[in-house]
Amino acid sequence: MDAGYEVLAMVRNKNRFPGEAFEEWGDQLVVIEGDFLKPHSLPELEQIEGVEVAYYLLHSMGAGVQFAEREKECAQHFVDWLEPVGVRQVVYLGGIAPDNARLSEHLESRGEVARVLGALPLTTLRASIIVGSGSASFEIIRDLVEKLPMMITPKWTRTRCQPIAIRNVVQYLLGVIDERVGEKVVGQVFDIGGEEVMTYQEMLLGYARVRGLRRCVVPVPFLSPKLSAYWLYFMTATSFPLARALVGSLHLETTCSEGKIREVVPQKLLSYSEAIELALSKVAQNRVPSVWYDSLASGKFDSRYIRSVQVPEHGVLEDAREVALRASREDVVGAVWRLGGKAGWPSMDWAWHLRGIMDKMAGGSGMRRGRRDRNDLRIGDALDFWRVVVADRESGRLILSAEMKLPGEAWLEYQITDESIRQRAVFRPKGLLGRLYWASTYPFHLVIFPRMLKVLAAGW
Helix, strand or coil: CCCCCCEEEEECCHHHCCHHHHHHHHHHEEEEECECCEHHHCCCHHHHCCCCEEEECCCCHHHCCCHHHHHHHHHHHHHHHHHHHCCCEEEEEEECCCCCCCCCHHHHHHHHHHHHHCCCCEEEEEECCEECCCCHHHHHHHHHHHHCCEEEEEHHHHCEECCEEHHHHHHHHHHCCCHHHHHHHCCCEEEECCCCCEEHHHHHHHHHHHHCCCCEEEEECCCCHHHHHHHHHHHCCCCHHHHHHHHCCCCCCECCCCCCHHHHCCCCCCCHHHHHHHHHHHHHCCCCCCCHHHCHHHCCCCHHHHHCCCCCCCCCEEEEEEEECCCCHHHHHHHHHCCCHHHCCCCCHHHHHHHHHHHHHCCCCCCCCCECCCCCCCCCCEECCEEEEEEECCCCEEEEEECCCCCEEEEEEEEECCCEEEEEEEEEECHHHHHHHHHHHHHHHHHHHHHHHHHHHCCC
């Protein structure tokens, strides 16, 4: 939009799109809704008439097994939907795949998507590691270095790659659709990377240097790909399906085999250290617009519930409490909106973290996801092991749905009026095991929830 283009943005759920952040653009941005895995949900052709260029930035790596089939299906539906429009160019951001190598399912899938999209006038950009706030690669590197003074790492940390700053990636994405170069790049494949070729170990230590941290990395040969995936899962915020998909590719060198893109879209390439510094500045200022693990695919949440505004009422067990406000309503709303993440929980925070560890041991999300912003909540946000279903500051209503491994469904609801704050913990058990689970945890509710409500009522 800065470059003067009118943008049609496709999202799966408009309720999750931060429209208020784009109000200044007016009609230059139009948001439409659809899911390329559900072709019946895609908008009619009349809504996309006049579209000249389309970006394909979708992947399903975090969605678990058989993600390759879903990726191919998604790409085919994209082609079928756009073919009647007659776009002049499609731009696809994929991954660098080394020649004459046995590819992982992840990189093989990326190549298959490119082949499907080739039915349209396609320009393919292939990247190695993208460094920037919100990216999976950056979050994994940051997690490892920030948490571990000494890292016992798998041998793939000695594999070479060619990281590139997300700012440079965006400039390449924008540059290839310029009408002056558009015709030259249709049907072309470009490898994009920064100036430096590095091993993953060098990237970890490079991040540590930028942060002023002393870190020791010790690669060991005995961590298999599966053990490596578990290592990433337990040490970082990544989900196990994503860790497994990524680890399958990490033994392959992903460096640029050519540099044609630098002539087509000349720009100053940021160094790895500069990219890290920019990413950290955005994180520090709470300006990360989205994070990969905020995706609904990172949990078990059913996106249909986002449109629901009621916690289940029938066949449920609940703990409901209400106390008078001891601070201003505005302060209490702010306190509730700060729950979780680095701020923690205002009653027995250690118990919440223990529950998160237990959930992670059972294969759940645990507390690793934290939250997108320390003060703001939006519908669909991940919040520790919860998902935000309703977040209406004006009415003082917040509803969280649990994404823990549970024998049932759990919800936490707050309603703040001018006089009081009401808290409901609701559980819909699944069978006898669900009822036994509620009975075993209820004594903890009697300790945690009353104190938590009083602390919140005082503005925390």
